[in-house]
Structures are given as C-alpha cells and as structure tokens.
C-alpha cells in the first residue's frame with residue numbers, strides 16, 4: 001500500500017496556479033527525489049503532501065496514522081538564543097537522553113548534545129535536524145533542500161547518510177533538491193517538476209529525457225556520475241569529468 005498518493009492534484013496561491021494535474025505516489029522504503037527550477041512548486045508539493053496546504057482540485061491520501069519526519073528547507077536560529085542540541089531534540093516531543101544520544105551518534109554528530117544550536121556548522125545542523133526527524137521513527141522522511149549551503153563533500157556524505165538511514169530504519173525518503181550533481185542516482189525514482197510533472201523515472205532515464213534537458217540544459221551529464229558508482233552496471237556515461245569517487 002502506498003504511503004501517500006496524490007491524484008490529479010492542482011493547487012493555487014490566490015488565483016495563481018502553482019501545481020497542475022500532479023499524480024504522485026510513494027511506496028514504503030523508496031527514495032524519491034523531486035527536482036525542478038526555483039519556483040517550480042517543489043516545496044508547495046511537499047506542503048500539500050503533509051497536509052499543510054489544501055489542493056484546489058484532486059485528492060491527496062495518506063496511509064492511516066502515517067508517521068512523517070519533516071526536515072524543513074531552513075530554520076532560523078537566532079544567534080543569541082540559547083538552545084542546546086539536546087533541548088532542541090525534545091521540541092516539541094520529549095525524548096529520553098539515551099534516545100537522543102543514540103540518534104546523534106547514528107547521524108554522525110555523537111556527543112553534540114550540549115553544544116549550542118547556533119554554533120553548529122551547516123552540515124552539523126542538517127544532521128541535527130535529521131536526528132530530530134528520525135526520533136519520531138518515521139515511515140517517510142521528507143526533506144526540503146536539506147543540503148543547501150553545504151560543500152560538495154558535505155552534500156555527498158549527507159546523501160550517503162540518508163541511504164544508510166533508509167537501509168537501517170526502512171523509511172521512505174522524499175527529497176526536494178536542486179543538487180543535480182550528486183542527488184540523482186541515490187534515488188530509486190526522480191520526478192522532474194515545473195508546475196506539472198515534466199518527466200519521471202529512474203535517474204538515468206530522467207537525465208536523458210528531453211523535458212529534463214530542456215529545463216536543466218546538457219551540462220550536468222558528466223557531473224551526475226558521483227553516486228552512480230554505487231550502482232554497478234548503470235554507468236553508461238562519460239567518466240572523464242574529474243569527479244570524486246565515493
């Protein structure tokens with residue numbers, strides 16, 4: 001049974017159409033990435049899927065009692081606001097010290113409990129946000145451009161962590177991203193959005209689709225190789241781009 005299904009969903013802000021005729025579903029354990037240019041409706045689609053924005057027409061169905069872990073696009077933390085990682089992990093739902101400690105370790109920031117949130121680097125902060133989302137033992141993890149501002153190795157290791165989390169916790173992952181260079185081949189399925197679904201399929205199918213190339217140009221072919229090394233047999237591209245090997 002699908003975790004979430006959107007059926008012929010159209011959605012507006014005021015009178016401006018943002019999404020039109022979107023059909024979408026996500027199955028348990030899948031990693032699905034939604035890509036699209038700025039303003040193409042990616043965050044809006046996430047908001048609709050979690051129930052924070054109602055469609056104008058069409059229907060969104062969530063599995064009864066679905067546990068969703070949401071990692072927002074950004075979270076402003078005031079520099080002068082004293083808030084430790086440990087306290088943040090218990091907002092709004094209280095978790096035990098042991099649970100918090102174990103989760104921080106799992107996402108690669110072991111021992112960070114007493115650090116101030118405002119003092120963390122971008123990559124450490126994203127991991128703390130992920131830990132907080134995972135503490136609810138989600139069946140689906142939704143992340144809205146979680147690697148914004150991270151450097152290339154930071155992005156690659158964050159996505160690697162997501163793959164590990166999917167394997168160990170078995171949750172589905174729905175990711176919004178414009179990090180085309182590394183994101184594509186970590187996904188079971190890629191959806192290319194521009195107000196409507198332009199194309200979708202496996203990373204390699206989407207990267208070759210004329211609709212995708214019309215939106216993003218031809219220039220990403222070589223650099224998208226980063227993660228494909230994890231999937232033997234799918235490397236049909238040019239390896240001469242000087243990319244890193246994970």
Ligand SMILES: Nc1ncnc2c1ncn2[C@@H]1O[C@H](COP(=O)(O)OP(=O)(O)OP(=O)(O)O)[C@@H](O)[C@H]1O
Pocket residue numbers: 013018036037038039040041042043044045178
């Ligand atoms: N609360 C709102 N009120 C009015 N318009 C909005 C609102 N939120 C988003 N929009 C508009 O809806 C469109 C889609 O926005 P959305 O944030 O979903 O795009 P996005 O694909 O996530 O963009 P980005 O990659 O820049 O984050 C944009 O034109 C945006 O200006």
